[in-house]
Amino acid sequence: MHTMKALWHEAAGRSNASIKMVPYPTCGDDEVIIKIMACGICKWAEISHDTVGGGGTLAKYPVITGHEFAGYVEEVGKLVTDLKAGDRVTADNAIPCGNCWYCKNGKPLLCENFGSYGHNKNGGFAQYMSIVARNVVKLPEDLTFDQASLAEPVACAVEAFKRADIQPGENVLISGMGPHGLILAQLCSHSNALHSVAIGLVESRLKTLESYGVETLLSDRNDTSTHETALTKMFPNGVDCIIDTSGAWPMVQSLMKFLKKGGRFVQYGSYHSQIKMESPAQFLNDLHFKNQTYVGVSCQVNNFPLAVEYMATGKCNVSTLVTHTFDLDNYFEALDLNKTDKSALKVVIHPTGDPNK
Ligand SMILES: [Zn+2]
Ligand SMILES: [Zn+2]
Incomplete structure (x- = not known):
């Protein structure tokens, strides 16, 4: 045999x-x-x-x-x-x-x-x-x-990128700098966005992104005020879209303060089932009263050709x-x-x- x-x-x-x-x-x-x-x-x-x-x-x-x-x-x-x-x-x-x-x-x-x-x-x-x-x-x-x-993680990120539907002049935050965040930050930096900022905890990963021309912001796990102060200065009117790959609820809560009315929140990272959400109703009510849109993205189909193109052109550099x-x-x-x-x-x-x- x-x-x-x-x-x-x-x-x-x-x-x-x-x-x-x-x-x-x-x-x-x-x-x-x-x-x-x-x-x-x-x-x-x-x-x-x-x-x-x-x-x-x-x-x-x-x-x-x-x-x-x-x-x-x-x-x-x-x-x-x-x-x-x-x-x-x-x-x-x-x-x-x-x-x-x-x-x-x-x-x-x-x-x-x-x-x-x-x-x-x-x-x-x-x-x-x-x-x-x-x-x-x-x-x-x-x-x-x-x-x-x-190609598969890039293809999934392409799905989130498409569904984020970034319009000319918009400001975008991408949080969580695991492989998916590092990929999405690059895709968004080649979009219509005026600013797309990658937020993460690991400085060396952000430095790599910077070398690709991506805007970054270092955050501190124990002190959200570090990135909040910076974001208030950068975006006094808030941002149009947040794409979260971190699955870190405290981070999401911190960033949601910066989402404009009418803005979009794209959930791409799944949350741990043990996560304590004080009140999902509060989160939903915030979306409701601010006329914001929630977008859930968990996988992809048919995005492989585009994913390979993004990698081949270097617009999504996966070499590191x-x-x-x-x-x-x-x-x-x-x-x-x-x-x-x-x-x-x-x-x-x-x-x-x-x-x-
Ligand atoms: Zn996979
Ligand atoms: Zn079917």
């Missing part, structure tokens, strides 16, 4: 997961097989698979996880005409069903039966994976596989986002490091050896 190495989740939780030899995937007529060169750890999703399971509500075990992948086309199915073995590619992990009310009404993002490679179909923490060819996006030469493995790389054999060590090491932004797995050699 033709086999390959993979991170196999028999069920949710680490005790049900192992790196082992499994059958090499079969290539359907409309599919391709990708030899995976890089697959990123999506911290929230992979911790979910490693503990309670689900990856949201998407997971169906047994499964090979990993939904942020890039590699070489290894094989193409009979009906695939626009791809060939050796092409460098990434691919959209999203699988809308095509049949539900939302899909049939042009809203695949809201699909009732939303699926995803790496959650309910085998994903990229493996040496090879099969995927429908229509999801595959070719990579420009100068994008490395490590960088290309960020990959802070650690590991072999597939060391997957669990990589995941633990991602959980505990504060310097870790994106941790990327190389299932078929180092792609940079």
Whole structure:
């Protein structure tokens, strides 16, 4: 039997997961097989698979996880005409069903039966994976596989960026400087905004953004007055849009004081279920009385081509986002490091050896 190495989740939780030899995937007529060169750890999703399971509500075990992948086309199915073995590619992990009310009404993002490679179909923490060819996006030469493995987070950020709908002359705040915040801050700096300001706690990350021409503001976890004083000076009339990637409720409460009447609040980071919200009614009433709009964004579909363009043009520079790389054999060590090491932004797995050699 033709086999390959993979991170196999028999069920949710680490005790049900192992790196082992499994059958090499079969290539359907409309599919391709990708030899995976890089697959990123999506911290929230992979911790979910490693503990309670689900990856949201998407997971169906047994499964090979990993939904942020890039590699070489290894094989193409009979009906695939626009791809060939050796092409460098990434691919959209999203699988809308095509049949539900939302899909049939042009809203695949809201699909009732939303699926995803790496959650309910085998994903990229493996040496090879099969995927429908229509999801595959070719990579420009100068994008490395490590960088290309960020196409999924960039595609999700593009969704938030689109839905923020930034108009000419608007002022925008982006809070939280994990990978998603660092990506969104760059997208917004190439928008209609007059000022888009990235707010974060880690100075070195803000310095990197500044080197890309992004405006930044350092905040202090224990003293919100630091950034509030600065924001009052910068934006005496407030800002038009806030995009929060932090999922930090105290930060959001602090920033909401600066949202103009009629402004938009985009929630892109999820809040911890244990978070104590004194009164959601108060938050909603504030939106109501100030005629503000709440926009919830949690995933993407069909944004991969644009994400790759943003990365390829350097308008979304992801070269410094990959802070650690590991072999597939060391997957669990990589995941633990991602959980505990504060310097870790994106941790990327190389299932078929180092792609940079
Ligand atoms: Zn992800
Ligand atoms: Zn559907």
